[in-house]
Amino acid sequence: MRLTIISTPIGFLGSGRGGGVELTLDSLVSGLLKQNHFINVVAPINSKLSDSCSSANLFAVEGFEQRSWQHQDYFAHTQNQEGSIINVMLEKALSLMQDCDAIINLSYDLSPISKTLEIDFPILHLISMGDESLEISNIISKVYAEFPYNFAFHSRAQASDFPFIEDPIILGNGFELSKYTFQEKKDGPLAWVGRVAPEKGLEDAAYVAAEIGEKLNVWGFIEDKDYASKISALYPSGKICWKGFLPTNKLQEELGQCRALINTPKWNEAYGNVIVEALACGVPVVAYKRGGPGEIIKHGETGFLVKADDKESLLLYLKQIDLINRKKCREWVENNASSNIFAQKVVSWLKRAIKEYG
Numbered sequence: 001m002r003l004t005i006i007s008t009p010i011g012f013l014g015s016g017r018g019g020g021v022e023l024t025l026d027s028l029v030s031g032l033l034k035q036n037h038f039i040n041v042v043a044p045i046n047s048k049l050s051d052s053c054s055s056a057n058l059f060a061v062e063g064f065e066q067r068s069w070q071h072q073d074y075f076a077h078t079q080n081q082e083g084s085i086i087n088v089m090l091e092k093a094l095s096l097m098q099d100c101d102a103i104i105n106l107s108y109d110l111s112p113i114s115k116t117l118e119i120d121f122p123i124l125h126l127i128s129m130g131d132e133s134l135e136i137s138n139i140i141s142k143v144y145a146e147f148p149y150n151f152a153f154h155s156r157a158q159a160s161d162f163p164f165i166e167d168p169i170i171l172g173n174g175f176e177l178s179k180y181t182f183q184e185k186k187d188g189p190l191a192w193v194g195r196v197a198p199e200k201g202l203e204d205a206a207y208v209a210a211e212i213g214e215k216l217n218v219w220g221f222i223e224d225k226d227y228a229s230k231i232s233a234l235y236p237s238g239k240i241c242w243k244g245f246l247p248t249n250k251l252q253e254e255l256g257q258c259r260a261l262i263n264t265p266k267w268n269e270a271y272g273n274v275i276v277e278a279l280a281c282g283v284p285v286v287a288y289k290r291g292g293p294g295e296i297i298k299h300g301e302t303g304f305l306v307k308a309d310d311k312e313s314l315l316l317y318l319k320q321i322d323l324i325n326r327k328k329c330r331e332w333v334e335n336n337a338s339s340n341i342f343a344q345k346v347v348s349w350l351k352r353a354i355k356e357y358g
């Protein structure tokens with residue numbers, strides 16, 4: 001197939017500002033290229049593709065950036081989007097249509113979804129978040145009523161945020177496993193990985209690390225500086241070790257040395273890439289059962305799931321993390337979330353949706 005993929009308009013690829021969508025795009029493109037599909041990627045200016053995606057065509061475009069939907073009021077309305085990155089990316093993707101079988105939209109934004117109703121060409125949407133905006137949910141609902149096969153989700157929990165989706169297509173996510181090295185060592189430090197923003201709940205992980213009397217290593221892009229400083233102020237200096245945002249090869253090397261990943265989402269986490277990345281390195285995860293993590297972690301086998309916001313249970317299970325066999329963690333990823341498995345699921349989804357267009 002010949003496919004055009006629209007990236008997130010939040011940050012350029014490689015910036016970390018686009019969160020999990022950046023890695024999802026990378027794994028998807030790698031997986032599709034290995035299956036000999038022809039891929040265009042449309043992304044914000046300064047974007048870079050990793051080596052495993054080097055044979056894709058990258059179109060980097062310029063426009064003004066909007067705020068991410070999860071950081072706006074739920075009832076916020078979009079202003080005129082003319083000249084916005086999302087619209088420029090959409091225009092570019094549409095200009096490649098003649099040579100293409102479908103567009104895959106990875107952005108969580110209005111115009112690519114509403115465009116689906118205006119043209120007789122398959123635009124498919126892999127939705128990256130839960131219900132974060134009434135306006136987005138309304139447009140998904142309107143387009144879904146006519147084109148139900150054009151939408152897919154990462155987890156059942158995420159899809160349940162959109163009650164009008166009757167039989168959601170669930171794709172999980174995929175990871176280029178050659179980029180993650182399994183590490184056997186069991187006695188390393190504690191890890192937390194993610195965008196540093198309130199919906200990610202870093203404060204709860206910092207709490208349990210402090211209760212155990214250990215440092216918490218934090219990797220990720222600091223999206224909300226005030227939030228980060230407030231958490232820093234809660235703990236004596238040195239208790240939180242800010243490691244910054246690292247590219248995947250460095251991140252996995254450092255993460256793999258850790259004893260456990262603590263994952264504490266405060267929102268309905270659509271998937272939770274960092275969980276699978278930790279597992280791929282052999283690092284078990286203790287997480288809140290909220291959203292995607294509840295569908296990824298096998299309780300007692302690849303980590304532990306605790307009731308959302310229950311910090312004391314988190315602490316209890318963290319103390320038992322040595323019971324987890326690190327090899328089982330890696331095995332789960334190999335059997336369920338490789339980029340090849342993900343690409344195959346995406347291709348089946350595309351074929352099903354394209355069929356509707358005759």
Ligand code: UDP
Binds near residue numbers: 021
């Ligand atoms: N990440 C990274 N380097 C870091 C920390 C995080 O590349 O130092 C990436 C990580 O690989 C993951 C993303 O940031 O793909 C966070 O995605 P996740 O699905 O956990 O949450 P989101 O930000 O999408 O809400």
